[in-house]
Amino acid sequence: MxxxxxxxxxxxxxxxxxxxxxxxxxxxxxxxxxxxxxxxxxxxxxxxxxxxxxxxxxxxxxxxxxxxxxxxxxxxxxxxxxxxxxxxxxxxxxxxxxxxxxxxxxxxxxxxxxxxxxxxxDDLKMPKRKIKSQICIKSNEAMRLIEILKKQKDTFVNRRNILTVLLMSNTGIRRKEIALINPNAINFENNTIMIYKTKGSKARSLA
Missing domain, CATH: 1.10.150 (DNA polymerase; domain 1)
Incomplete structure (x- = not known):
């Protein structure tokens, strides 16, 4: 409450x-x-x-x-x-x-x-929401970024960054959703991740 x-x-x-x-x-x-x-x-x-x-x-x-x-x-x-x-x-x-x-x-x-x-x-006049241009990373750009990260020192932070890029480029997950992933929600048997803290507050599964 x-x-x-x-x-x-x-x-x-x-x-x-x-x-x-x-x-x-x-x-x-x-x-x-x-x-x-x-x-x-x-x-x-x-x-x-x-x-x-x-x-x-x-x-x-x-x-x-x-x-x-x-x-x-x-x-x-x-x-x-x-x-x-x-x-x-x-x-x-x-x-x-x-x-x-x-x-x-x-x-x-x-x-x-x-x-x-x-x-x-009823029929209240509202300002029109501007459509924001989204920056999308293409698969080849994601791989190029990962290759750059691999050449850096092997640290937890660097490995985390590589995993973040892979998740974002392959699943479309949001940055905030990645930060709130619960390790217990990762299923290594069927390679899925349950996301509970989503924008619409509706849980969904990533495969």
């Missing part, structure tokens, strides 16, 4: 929705990765800071539950605010996605109505 101290939830002590945020993060921590929880927590903190300032600027009364005051205009202002501050499309999309998931949780638990949730996000 999620502990307030570990995730610095005291950052939320100055908002009225503290318990809602904590319950939401607790709920997600049971099946989502720690990295995702940290991203959600950070995004919600930024959103609430923006939302509170927006209400104060408009001399609006801050209700007991700020989430009930959120409407479509709030999210649109939040998107425009980030774009004006020249934040990347990926950052904006990630933060809004976190807010959307949070409000979906609130709708599921009847803190806000499902109709309100749909009214906010």
């Amino acid at each position: 999620l502990y307030a101290k570990n995730y610095s939830l005291y950052d939320y002590n100055n908002i009225n929705d503290f318990n809602l945020v904590k319950e939401y993060l607790d709920y997600n921590s049971s099946y989502k990765s720690e990295t995702s929880i940290i991203t959600y927590k950070s995004s919600l903190k930024i959103f609430y800071k923006f939302f509170t300032s927006l209400l104060k600027e408009n001399n609006a009364n801050i209700k007991d539950c700020l989430a009930k005051s959120i409407d479509r205009k709030t999210i649109e202002y939040f998107i425009n605010y980030q774009i004006q501050n020249k934040l990347s499309e990926d950052v904006v999309i990630t933060r809004v996605a976190a807010v959307k998931d949070y409000l979906k949780y609130l709708a599921k638990n009847k803190v806000i109505t499902k109709q309100k949730f749909f009214d906010i996000f």
Whole structure:
């Protein structure tokens, strides 16, 4: 379970929705990765800071539950605010996605109505995510790199680097996934590796 101290939830002590945020993060921590929880927590903190300032600027009364005051205009202002501050499309999309998931949780638990949730996000205009060009290492380039590594001093680090290049070039595994491989997940009998710490939090097998 999620502990307030570990995730610095005291950052939320100055908002009225503290318990809602904590319950939401607790709920997600049971099946989502720690990295995702940290991203959600950070995004919600930024959103609430923006939302509170927006209400104060408009001399609006801050209700007991700020989430009930959120409407479509709030999210649109939040998107425009980030774009004006020249934040990347990926950052904006990630933060809004976190807010959307949070409000979906609130709708599921009847803190806000499902109709309100749909009214906010139905056909909401979002910045388009830029397609990043990926650098792919061809097999001949991987072999050339391995040959260079073989000529260096035979150390644990060098052998590890060779294994890393082989894994990445032959399986398409991500760097972070390699770093989190559990030795017990390696099956030498059928030459497979179980990857549990994946981007989508779904275990898969490498052969």
